[in-house]
Structures are given as structure tokens and as C-alpha cells.
Amino acid sequence: xxxxxxxxxxxxxxxxxxxxxxxxxxxxxxxxxxxxxxxxxxxxxxxxxxxxxxxxxxxxxxxxxxxxxxxxxxxxxxxxxxxxxxxxxxxxxxxxxxxxxxxxxxxxxxxxxxxxxxxxxxxxxxxxxxxxxxxxxxxxxxxxxxxxxxxxxxxxxxxxxxxxxxxxxxxxxxxxxxxxxxxxxxxxxxxxxxxxxxxxxxxxxxxxxxxxxxxxxxxxxxxxxxxxxxxxxxxxxxxxxxxxxxxxxxxxxx
Numbered sequence: 001x002x003x004x005x006x007x008x009x010x011x012x013x014x015x016x017x018x019x020x021x022x023x024x025x026x027x028x029x030x031x032x033x034x035x036x037x038x039x040x041x042x043x044x045x046x047x048x049x050x051x052x053x054x055x056x057x058x059x060x061x062x063x064x065x066x067x068x069x070x071x072x073x074x075x076x077x078x079x080x081x082x083x084x085x086x087x088x089x090x091x092x093x094x095x096x097x098x099x100x101x102x103x104x105x106x107x108x109x110x111x112x113x114x115x116x117x118x119x120x121x122x123x124x125x126x127x128x129x130x131x132x133x134x135x136x137x138x139x140x141x142x143x144x145x146x147x148x149x150x151x152x153x154x155x156x157x158x159x160x161x162x163x164x165x166x167x168x169x170x171x172x173x174x175x176x177x178x179x180x181x182x183x184x185x186x187x188x189x190x191x192x193x194x195x196x197x198x199x200x201x202x203x204x205x206x207x208x209x210x211x212x213x214x215x216x217x218x219x220x221x222x223x224x225x226x227x228x229x230x231x232x233x234x235x236x237x238x239x240x241x242x243x244x245x246x247x248x249x250x251x252x253x254x
Contacts, residue, residue, distance in 0.1 A: 009085070010054045011046045015108070017058075017075055021086070022110030024071035025064070029113070035064030036115045038104045040090055040127065042137065044118040047107055051144040051196070052137070058086040061100055093223070095130045097168040121145050121156055122164035125183070129161075130169065132179040134227055135206040139182060140199040147192035158187050178227070206230050 009017065018037075025035055039047055042055025062068060076085050090096055104117040119127070125145055128138040149156050161183065165172050172180070189195055210230055214221050221229055 008054050008056065009043065009046070009058055011050070011052075014043065014046050014058075017079065017081075017085075018108070018114070018116055019110045020075045020078065021071055022114035024074045025068055026111045026113045028067040028071055029065055031113050033065055034113050034115065035062075035068055036117065037062050037064070037086075038100060038117045038119065039107065040100070040119050040124075042141075044124055045137075045141055045144070047116075047118050048121075049144060049148050051148060052141065057082075057084060059090040060086055060088060061091060061096075061104075062086075062088045063101075093131070095127045097127075099168050103164075103167060121149060122160040123168060125156070125161050126164040126168050126175075129165070129175050129179040129183060132176045132182070132227070133223070134230055135203060135210050137200075137203060140196055140203055142183065143186060143192050143196040143199055146186065147196055150192060158183070209233050 029035075038061040039058065040061065041059040042052065043058040043060065045052045046055060072086050073083070075081070076083060100119065100123070103119070103123050105120050107116040107118045109115045125142050128142050131138050133139075146156055162172060165175060169175070186192070186195065210221060210226060210233075213229065213233060
């Protein structure tokens with residue numbers, strides 16, 4: 001698990017990078033084979049909402065020829081972005097569903113060759129519930145989306161989210177129990193702006209805790225065990241947690 005990333009993509013520069021990407025792709029590939037990119041996660045939040053300032057990279061589903069990778073690298077070099085500033089690594093996680101193609105929505109087209117699509121509110125929430133990382137922006141993003149839709153006069157219901165979960169993953173049982181409890185409590189509370197501020201602060205603290213742990217025990221934390229490690233650290237049961245990790249990895253105690 002990486003603790004730091006210095007890529008900063010904002011609402012103001014996202015379209016600039018995508019426009020340049022389309023230009024580079026067109027130079028390499030011509031216009032005979034258009035490409036499609038579906039923005040998910042933080043990039044979809046930036047494209048559709050105003051409560052998030054930045055994301056560290058652009059997670060996406062990419063439908064394009066192999067020259068898209070070269071185009072991505074060229075844009076990264078031009079704007080001094082790190083390798084993988086736009087990537088499809090998300091497709092290897094449990095939050096990915098091939099049905100995202102079906103339920104994505106049109107955003108913009110650049111250079112008549114690159115169509116950009118995003119994910120609408122209830123599906124973004126479903127994906128973030130599936131991931132449920134307490135040390136990133138998953139939970140605060142959910143609250144932020146709910147809050148913005150209330151302001152817009154288009155509130156999202158729990159039924160909307162249930163339908164999205166079923167459409168993407170087939171069963172609400174595939175969502176972690178913590179995430180199910182979180183969204184139910186969010187609707188019961190209803191004070192989204194206050195909850196957003198609280199959750200955002202908790203996520204920052206959680207990330208700091210995990211970064212500190214990673215410095216002492218490099219390579220131990222992964223996406224799959226980070227929430228468990230975080231929970232145990234907060235409960236101040238570090239020795240028992242490390243013993244369990246060693247047992248899981250068949251390592252001897254020190």
C-alpha cells in the first residue's frame with residue numbers, strides 16, 4: 001500500500017489533461033479507431049461535483065488501442081505528472097464491475113476521437129460502499145454526493161443505492177457490513193454537511209495512522225487488510241495484531 005502520491009489533479013485542470021490526451025492519442029492513432037474512457041472514483045467526483053478539491057490520480061475504465069498508453073505517458077511528461085497518472089488499475093479491484101460500461105453516462109468528447117464518460121451518483125456510491133476504505137475519501141465522498149444532491153433538489157434515496165448495488169454487483173450482501181451500516185446511519189442522521197466534515201477529518205487521521213504504521217512495518221499494509229489494521233491500531237492492540245499478521249504470513253515471532 002502506497003502512503004504518498006504527489007500527483008494533483010483538480011477540477012480546473014482535469015479537462016486540460018483529457019484534452020491533451022485526446023490530441024496525443026489522435027497523433028498516434030489517427031481517427032479511424034476512437035477511444036472511450038470512463039472516469040470513476042475521484043475523477044468522476046471532480047467532473048460532477050464541487051465538494052472535492054483534488055485527486056491523486058485518474059482511475060478509469062479504458063477502451064482504446066495500445067497507443068493510448070503512449071499518449072498517457074506523453075501527457076504525463078508534458079505536465080510533469082507521475083507514471084500512471086491515468087490508469088486502469090481499478091479494474092483489478094473488487095469495486096470493478098463490467099456493467100459500468102452499461103451504466104456510465106456521457107461527459108465530453110475531445111478532438112472528435114476520445115469520448116469521456118463518468119459514473120452517476122448512485123453508482124459512485126455503490127462502488128465506494130464496495131470499497132469502503134476508511135483511510136481514503138470513500139466515505140466522505142458518499143456523504144458529499146448525498147449533500148450535493150439535496151442542494152440540487154434531486155435527493156438520492158436508499159432504494160436508489162440498493163438498485164445500483166444490485167445492478168453492479170448482483171447482491172447487497174457483497175457490500176461489507178461496515179459499509180452497509182454506514183449508509184444506513186447516514187440516511188438516519190441526515191445532517192450531511194456536519195457528517196461530511198467529521199468523516200473527512202477521521203479519514204485524514206486514519207491515513208496518518210497508517211502512514212506511521214507503514215514506516216515502522218513497511219510492506220505489511222495492503223488494500224485488503226488496511227481497514228483491519230487501522231481498526232486494531234485504534235483499539236491499541238498492536239502486539240496482538242502483529243502476531244496475527246505473522247501467523248497469516250507464516251512468519252516466526254521475534
